[in-house]
Amino acid sequence: MTKKTAVAALGLACAMPAFAQQREQNTIMVLAAGSLREVMTELGEAWREQSGVGIAASYGPSGKLRETIEQGHQVDVFASAAVEHTDALAAKNLLSRSATFAYNDLCVVSTPAVGLTEANLVGTLVKPDVRLATSTPVYDPMGDYTWQFFRNADKAQPGAYDLLDAKALKLSGASAPGPGQKLPYVTAFEDSKADAYVMYCTNAASTLRALPNLTALRIPDALNVRSAYGIGAAPFSSEGQRFVAFVLGPAGKAILHRYGFD
Structure with a gap:
């Protein structure tokens, strides 16, 4: 048994009594x-x-x-x-x-200064000075759907995929927030780590409730990825x-x- 497997087994063994009790x-x-x-x-x-x-x-x-x-x-x-x-x-x-x-569908939450609209969506997100946050592919389906959106964006604006793939800041999805912790989408804006964030539209609604100064844009159907x-x-x-x-x-x-x- 490898060290990694042993640790996983120990974690599962520790979890089972709580499971049985509940x-x-x-x-x-x-x-x-x-x-x-x-x-x-x-x-x-x-x-x-x-x-x-x-x-x-x-x-x-x-x-x-x-x-x-x-x-x-x-x-x-x-x-x-x-x-x-x-x-x-x-x-x-x-x-x-x-x-x-x-x-669920994908939305982009952004600061008002970004000036995001349906018409300028892809052109704005690829700008070097726009910090774009995402979830993490493979671990989190929202990240997988975001990269599908990048591929759709490339069809509308050739070269967009490479730019978006290179600049994306994977700020969520690798782990879950602990009890009582804020959503990573909220802290990304509070800590000024992102100007725009691709997320589920349901998460966008939660983020705007916490930070009503932000704006949310549903990605147009031609580019969106339904989960x-x-x-x-x-x-x-x-x-x-x-x-x-x-x-x-x-x-x-x-x-x-x-x-x-x-």
Whole structure:
């Protein structure tokens, strides 16, 4: 066993007693993408009112959460910002099935001085003096979707991909904020590390609530990349499967719509 594997195994072993204790307390364990934090909290509260069963949720980049499950950490429900991750776990029988439950789009949040509009979007973002922040590809689907946007931008303005790829500041997605910590999108502007930030439109709404002096622009359809969120329950978890059915049902969809998910 390598040192890295031993450390991972120790972390999983330490997590299991807490997992078992929370299940005894009539609570299901949920791993969810960071962009779902606010809406998942309300979904969990609504589910508790209906079923008497609560959720204990942990959040992070979807790719890392998938790796955690693949390494043996048992959870009741996994909600990913990319359906590909839940599809892969379902194919390995680590989830009973994978279902698309929400969609999100990309927006760009920026300072007013940037003067961002639909017409000047690509031309402005490639400027050397505009500091462009993004999430981290591979670890976080939002980063993957952002790089797809860069490729779409290259079709509209040849050479844009290389410029955007070279200048992008990967300020989020490699790890999740700890409990009580501010969103990395907020701190990027508060600490003056970015002039513009590509993020989910739902995250843009949260960022503007914290920093109303900023502006948000939804990337035009011709350049945007729509993300499909996937959810699935562990085969052993009947309560997890009931929670997934709730999220996919009318009450769950109504809550998702209120938070800007399609």
